[in-house]
Amino acid sequence: MVRVNEVVDVKRREFLPLLGSGLAWPLGARAQQPGKVYRVGLIFPTIPVSEMAGHHLTTAFKHTMRDLGYVEGQNLLLEHRSAEGRFERFDEIVVELVRRKVDVMVTTTNEAVLAAKRVTSAVPIVMAVSTDPVAAGIVSSLARPGGNVTGFTRHPGAEFEAKRLQLLKEAVPEATRVAFLGFKSEWESPEGTSVRAAAPMRGVTLVHTEHTPTDFADAFARITRDRPHAVFVARSGSAFANRQLIAAFVVEQRMPSIFPFREYVEAGGLMSYGVNLPDLFRRAAGYVDKILRGAAPGDLPIQQPAKFELVINLKAAKALGLTVPPSLIAGADEVIE
Numbered sequence: 269m270v271r272v273n274e275v276v277d278v279k280r281r282e283f284l285p286l287l288g289s290g291l292a293w294p295l296g297a298r299a300q301q302p303g304k305v306y307r308v309g310l311i312f313p314t315i316p317v318s319e320m321a322g323h324h325l326t327t328a329f330k331h332t333m334r335d336l337g338y339v340e341g342q343n344l345l346l347e348h349r350s351a352e353g354r355f356e357r358f359d360e361i362v363v364e365l366v367r368r369k370v371d372v373m374v375t376t377t378n379e380a381v382l383a384a385k386r387v388t389s390a391v392p393i394v395m396a397v398s399t400d401p402v403a404a405g406i407v408s409s410l411a412r413p414g415g416n417v418t419g420f421t422r423h424p425g426a427e428f429e430a431k432r433l434q435l436l437k438e439a440v441p442e443a444t445r446v447a448f449l450g451f452k453s454e455w456e457s458p459e460g461t462s463v464r465a466a467a468p469m470r471g472v473t474l475v476h477t478e479h480t481p482t483d484f485a486d487a488f489a490r491i492t493r494d495r496p497h498a499v500f501v502a503r504s505g506s507a508f509a510n511r512q513l514i515a516a517f518v519v520e521q522r523m524p525s526i527f528p529f530r531e532y533v534e535a536g537g538l539m540s541y542g543v544n545l546p547d548l549f550r551r552a553a554g555y556v557d558k559i560l561r562g563a564a565p566g567d568l569p570i571q572q573p574a575k576f577e578l579v580i581n582l583k584a585a586k587a588l589g590l591t592v593p594p595s596l597i598a599g600a601d602e603v604i605e
Contacts, residue, residue: 305343306560308333309365309373311358311380312350314481314509320348324531328546329374329396332553338560351380353481353506358383366391372556377505378404381417388416392565395419396552397545399503400426401570403458414566420551422503422543424572426458429503430466432541435578436498436526437470438596439539439585443497443524447477449487449514450502463500474500481506488517499525501532503542511535522588530579533604538584543573577601 338344351357362384372392375381384393407413455476467474479487515535518525527540581604
């Protein structure tokens, strides 16, 4: 079984003066109260607000909250917010949520949690998804984050991305030129650096193909023009929100591809290796419950995922004329036929 198992051992700038101290209130006095309606802010980076309520990640969160005794419309109000690709809006989104006196905020990107930290040092923040929060300057320790932030990371370290390139090469041994579809910041990040360092050892030339949070046209045009042997999709929230578009493109171009999450494969892509996102949102709901019952977020360790799943789409492989090695299929957590 192809898995990585890890056990947790465990001001970017001054905020706007006009906000003042009125946007914070004391932590630690939030024991669950009978009859109280709890307000939770859920912040997404790119998915339109109109689609958030029915999104499968929101659903995973709500179902777990319900199992824990919180029913939306009764004792739970979810405040859905999204930057819709405009990450500079995170600050104003968080300001609005704090003014609405949310009990907890749930974030899904480093940019959102950094904005939340700029706005308030008191409202609890649960990271459903984060990337190396210590390196990002969000917390100083996973085991004892302190302050008002806790939550979950989506992989154990930058070197994890090199594993995805290895799996792509195993599936497509002849691939010597691979497009890295992602932001410039992802290309230059520790994750991107890890993949770039691993590429020559795999006999691969990795070519950065940049997109913006809302526009993939130029990146797609370059891939169409350059005709790489395969596509490696980075882990941005923007790419995830546009996974149907990306999957449709690689299928149309008949290009093998590897993705960070299974949702891309369910949309028609070839293969994925990464954490199960709905599971992270379910676990985030558990942390929200602990905080609503009085736990201090800074006392809850930030947890790394313990299991990763390899998902392979044999229907896509057949359309590509690709024979996936039996050893890779045997190691997959799920095979779509």
